[in-house]
Amino acid sequence: MLSKLIITAAFLGISATTAFAHSTLEVTEAHVGASYKAVIRVPHGCEGKPTLALRVQIPEGMIAAKPMPKPGWTLEKIKGAYAKSYDYFGTPMKEGVKEIVWKGGSLADDEYEEFVFRAFLTESLPVGKTLYVPLVQECPDGATERWIEVPAEGKSSDDLESPAPGIRLLEKKSGH
Amino acid sequence: MALVPRSFSRLARLMAIALCGLFLQAGVAFAHAALNSSEPADGTVADTAPSVYVLTFSEPVSPLHLKLIRPDGTVLPLERFELKDRTVAIAAPTDLGRGTHVLSWRVTSADGHPIGGSVVFSLGATSAAPPAMGDRIDWAVRAGILLSKLALYVGLFIGVGGVFSLCWLPCSTRPGRNIVAVALGTGFLGALAAVGFQGLDALGVPLTHFVEPAVWSTAMATSFGRTGMAALVAFGVAAMALSGKGRFARVSSLAALIVSSAALSLSGHASTAEPQWLMRPAVFLHVAAIGLWVGALAPLGMALRRGDPMALRALRRFSTFIPYVLVGLVGAGVVLTIVQVEKPQALLETAYGQVFMVKMALLVGLFLLAIANRWRLTEPVVAGGRTSAKHLVRSIAAETLVVFLIFGAVSCWRFTPPPRALPALAAQAASLHIHTDKAMVLIEVLPGRMGEVDVSINVLTGESEPLAAKEVTLILSKLDSGIEPFKRIAVRRGEADWGVDRMAIPLPGLWQLRVDILINDFEKVTLSDEISIGP
Known part of the structure; x- marks a missing residue:
């Protein structure tokens, strides 16, 4: 009896890792003061409609964002000023990519795709907290799927319908 | 290995698998179906x-x-x-x-x-709200309200009006004193009971709560409380007039008549209608005229029946002043009707109008009797005809009976909002104000009842400036009735005004309401509270 229960629990645990109904980030923990490779996983479209564009907002404190081009999709890098100047390996950075848009493609509702960008997590980010990276999927006829909800202080993303993917910020790695 | 039982090692392996599952699970965001x-x-x-x-x-x-x-x-x-x-x-x-x-x-x-x-x-169609008060009528309380109102009217018109006639019409023996005294007593008890029933009705509690102080204090807090108090004062003054004599009796009977007329203009839907400067005096005049007319019937009838030597003088005086009273009565009545009914078709289509038509039919009967009295009977009686006097007494008794029926019909108005008030009743909105640091919404559900409604949402920043939102979504749920949330996307009506038209709210009661405001592509504010939807 006990063994059956354990197996069930194990399966539940494993199945949860395989069903990605939300758009999420593959790596959910990262060190500040280091580069971060963001892999955005898009499991479905908007209420059955195909995804025509994916927009990512680069949160404050995440700088020097560089998207990875994707065949069949056009890239758009929307630049703007940061809230403050950040030190990027000794170079002060005051502006950069604030939003990345992959568009012009078509990802059917029953297909899976990954979108990649790389960015630097500055040391000004609060260690121990979660940095949220809001995403918007745009579909035909103005339909959207917005992964932008951020849990209130002390609450969990589990309770949200469309949570923004987050990165738990770890302390800066010491030495090289 | 031989020392460890087989089943234990198997258990350990399973535990390891389960732990792996849990760790893997911890690494990803939970995924929900949509x-x-x-x-x-x-x-x-x-x-x-x-x-x-x-x-x-x-x-x-x-x-x-x-x-x-x-x-x-x-x-x-x-x-x-x-x-x-x-x-x-x-x-x-x-x-x-x-x-x-x-x-x-x-x-x-x-x-x-x-x-x-x-x-x-x-x-077929969106559920319509059930007719007002629907199936929750407490008939015992309703009958109590009706009967106590009837008693109150008897006291005010036959009692106080009767005292006035007794004091001012020249009759040597003050005939009909007993009838008038009984009417006063009835009115006194009726006024008290009416206040209690008003309290029961206001609180929506059954008859068994009649003696509770909360019922009475609630009633006194309503406008009817003032009517009840004024009526009791009028009955007291009238009783003094009835037991007094001469000038004192005359003056106090006049005071009682004025107070009793004022009593009814202190509450009720005619008195509270706009324009107030017209409606309250109209009610006062209407009621005073009824008191003068109806109050005179019992003393006159009794005087004639007993062959009171002064009866003829009294009858003559009554015949002289009654046309003026009737002009006031009808004039004020016409004003009240025009304001209350608004449109002629409302006379047939609304409950208020139907009660009005019944009252009118009774009034026509009453006027016919009064005219018959005046043209066919009064002259011969004044000329000294005994048979005519008998007829007149009978006719006056019949008039009194019709008057009772009219009081009954008028008491029914207590339960029928006048056509003037119907749109206002239907148009009463349910509203809600949710305020957070980031945003503030003013929500109005019109009408604030179940069925098809229009919802307007005014979106402001935390500092009460208009908030230019990108999208506004309304989410309603009623978990105690088993209704999980459903969403409606609002349509922009103005800079900060959004609306959801013709939305169906299936049930009355307390609903959980949530407004999602999309400020820009990547930022959303959620506000939630509860709103009460009427039946």
Whole structure:
């Protein structure tokens, strides 16, 4: 009896890792003061409609964002000023990519795709907290799927319908 | 290894697998299924009941519970369903009536996290709000209100009006004193009881609470409390006049008549109608005229019956002044009717109008009797005819009876809002104000009752400046009735004004309301509270 229960629990645990109904980030923990490779996983479209564009907002404190081009999709890098100047390996950075848009493609509702960008997590980010990276999927006829909800202080993303993917910020790695 | 039992090592391996599962799970965000589409679609009005409901989700799900909430609020569990890939096909009940139904679902997907939602659809038409007060009429309280009002009118008109006539009409023996005294007593008890019943009605509690102080204090806090107090004062003064003599009696009877007329202009839907400067004096005049007319009937009738030597003088005086009283009575009545009824067709279409028509029919009868009295009987009686006097007494008795019936009809108005007030009643909105640091919303549901409503949402920043939102979504749920949330996207009406038109609210009661404000593509503010929707 006990063994059956354990197996069930194990399966539940494993199945949860395989069903990605939300758009999420593959790596959910990262060190500040280091580069971060963001892999955005898009499991479905908007209420059955195909995804025509994916927009990512680069949160404050995440700088020097560089998207990875994707065949069949056009890239758009929307630049703007940061809230403050950040030190990027000794170079002060005051502006950069604030939003990345992959568009012009078509990802059917029953297909899976990954979108990649790389960015630097500055040391000004609060260690121990979660940095949220809001995403918007745009579909035909103005339909959207917005992964932008951020849990209130002390609450969990589990309770949200469309949570923004987050990165738990770890302390800066010491030495090289 | 031989020392460790086989079953234990197996258990340990299983534990390891389970732990792996848990660790893997911790690494990812929980994933919830979402409803992609439904048949019938949310918010539709269909002519025929569908034979099957189909819910299509973003991934395969298993239902935890599926239920249908019918227009009367009863919950019907839906137990026959079929799962196929990402759809749930539910066998629909066949015996559905007209009105708004809610298909409320709660499912779990691969992640084990339950999610819920509702599909609102109407058959034939959106549920209309049941007629005001619907099935919750407490007939005992209602009968009490009616009878106590009737008693109050008897006291005010036959009692106080009678005292006035006794004091001012020249009769040597003050005939009809007993009748008038009984009427005063009846009115006194009626006024007290009417206040109590008013309290019961205001609190919506049954007859058994009659003696509770809360009932009485509630009644006194309503405008009818003032009417009750004034009536009691009028009865007291009238009683003094009845036992007094000469000038004192005359003056106090006049005071009683004035106070009693004022009593009825202190409350009631005629007195509270606009314009107040016209309506309150009109009610006063109307009521005073009734007191003068009806009050004179008993003393005159009794005087004539007893062959009082002064009766003829009294009758002559009555005949002289009554036309002026009637002009005042009818004039004020016409004014009141015009304001209250507004449109002629309301006389037939509304309950208030129907009561008015009954009253009119009775009035026509009363006037015919009065005219007959005046033209056919009064002259011969004054000339000294004994048989005519008998006829006149009978006619006066008949008049009094009709007057009773009119009082009964008028008492019914207590339960029928006048046509003037009907649009206002229907147009009473339910409103809600939610304030947070980031945003503030003012929500108005019009009418604030179940059925088809228009919702307006005014979106402001935390500092009360207009907030230019990108999208506003209204989400309603009523968990105590088993209704999971359903969404409506609001339409922009102005810079900060949004609306949801012709939305169906299936049931009355307390609803959980949430407003999602999309400030820009990546930022959303959510506000929630509860709103009370009337029946």
